[in-house]
Amino acid sequence: MDVTDAFAWLAEKAGSCTRCTLSQTRTNVVFGDGSPTADLMFVGEAPGQKEDEQGIPFVGRSGQLLNKLATEVGITRSEIYIANVLKCRPPANRNPLPEEIQACTPFLDRQIRFIKPAVIVPLGNFATKYLLEEKQGITRLRGQCFPWRGAVVIPTFHPSAAIRPGGGARLADMRRDFALIRRTIDAARHRTKEQSDSYSRDAHGESLLASPHDQSEMTRDKEAVSLSGETNASEPMASSLSPVVTPVDVDLTVPTAPDTPVEASRHAGQLGLF
Numbered sequence: 001m002d003v004t005d006a007f008a009w010l011a012e013k014a015g016s017c018t019r020c021t022l023s024q025t026r027t028n029v030v031f032g033d034g035s036p037t038a039d040l041m042f043v044g045e046a047p048g049q050k051e052d053e054q055g056i057p058f059v060g061r062s063g064q065l066l067n068k069l070a071t072e073v074g075i076t077r078s079e080i081y082i083a084n085v086l087k088c089r090p091p092a093n094r095n096p097l098p099e100e101i102q103a104c105t106p107f108l109d110r111q112i113r114f115i116k117p118a119v120i121v122p123l124g125n126f127a128t129k130y131l132l133e134e135k136q137g138i139t140r141l142r143g144q145c146f147p148w149r150g151a152v153v154i155p156t157f158h159p160s161a162a163i164r165p166g167g168g169a170r171l172a173d174m175r176r177d178f179a180l181i182r183r184t185i186d187a188a189r190h191r192t193k194e195q196s197d198s199y200s201r202d203a204h205g206e207s208l209l210a211s212p213h214d215q216s217e218m219t220r221d222k223e224a225v226s227l228s229g230e231t232n233a234s235e236p237m238a239s240s241l242s243p244v245v246t247p248v249d250v251d252l253t254v255p256t257a258p259d260t261p262v263e264a265s266r267h268a269g270q271l272g273l274f
């Protein structure tokens with residue numbers, strides 16, 4: 001099994017998930033979108049109405065702004081991976097509940113393990129607080145580099161904060177943050193990612209699974225004569241990510257200063273899941 005198969009299996013598990021009550025009100029599970037081997041991963045809060053309808057993250061106005069900001073620094077949507085803390089839409093776009101975050105984030109943890117991005121950008125308070133386990137709000141944390149499991153976390157505002165009336169200052173801050181994101185990716189491209197011993201990636205999808213439980217569960221699924229579509233909520237998938245929350249000055253020196261978009265095709269290609 002290769003990485004694409006393992007990732008597809010994870011998406012399939014999310015697609016039939018009933019771990020929390022949002023499964024009763026969603027239209028579609030919004031697992032994620034983009035290359036599973038991208039250098040850059042955005043993590044939002046939860047699907048909105050359009051995302052729920054289409055099953056794709058960041059397709060509404062927030063998504064348009066995200067695309068615009070990324071394009072301004074030479075990064076295209078096809079070169080990144082985007083996911084949310086919650087995979088299902090909370091009714092009326094209310095804030096995620098703690099129990100929903102607890103139930104759903106094992107999917108996000110595994111997405112990060114699979115993708116192994118060089119740079120992770122949490123968008124807004126919920127994603128930032130989850131990743132950094134930090135009580136400070138996004139206004140204090142944004143625009144800084146946090147070393148995190150061999151990657152760099154750079155929090156910024158959720159695009160919806162910049163779209164609101166009076167969001168001009170936040171938009172300007174986001175532009176600064178995206179310039180930092182670009183510089184950090186350029187620097188990361190010139191480092192060997194094998195330095196990180198927090199993850200393992202090789203040609204075998206099984207080795208990318210977060211735990212022996214995942215591996216045995218996937219094997220069981222594949223051997224089943226028919227899939228019931230049920231997710232066993234009695235077997236919670238444990239979160240095992242452990243961040244470090246001290247901002248650092250990342251060495252952004254690169255031998256050259258390429259204007260080309262991020263190269264995000266080091267490994268297997270697009271999933272074609274969505």
Ligand code: SF4
Pocket residue numbers: 014017018019020021022023029086087088100103104
């Ligand atoms: S745990 Fe996540 S994927 Fe499962 S029902 Fe809740 S929000 Fe949806």
